Amino acid sequence: MPDSIQQQLAAIYKKIDELPSSYVNLKTHEVQIRMHEQMIQENQKRIDNLESQLSVLRKEWGIDLKEANSRLETMKEKFDKQLDDIQSSSQILAERFIILSRTLYWLLGVLSSILIAVIIAYLTRFIH
The missing domain is CATH 1.20.5 (Single alpha-helices involved in coiled-coils or other helix-helix interfaces)
Structure with missing residues (x-):
């Protein structure tokens, strides 16, 4: 082979x-x-x-999952709106507090000036 x-x-x-x-x-x-x-x-x-x-x-x-999701979205939108309202309100309150503190500081300066003037006037009157 x-x-x-x-x-x-x-x-x-x-x-x-x-x-x-x-x-x-x-x-x-x-x-x-x-x-x-x-x-x-x-x-x-x-x-x-x-x-x-x-x-x-x-x-x-x-309840359906889609319905639950839509409810959650609605609640989230309401929460976001309330959060924005709170933030804007707190900003307004902060601005008002600054104005009030400046006013009180100015008023304290004016009152201290008046008090000093009264003390000086009293002392000059008492001395003479």
């Missing part, structure tokens, strides 16, 4: 020898695929169960 035919036969025999391990690998992968499919089915059952529980809770509470 020519060498090329012997080489081809050797390659064929080698492939035949490899077939059982390939078959075992194929069966192993097949078992793994079935296990994954079973896990997917179990997870889908869990998802369906959770969705049904969620729908029951929604019915019991009488």
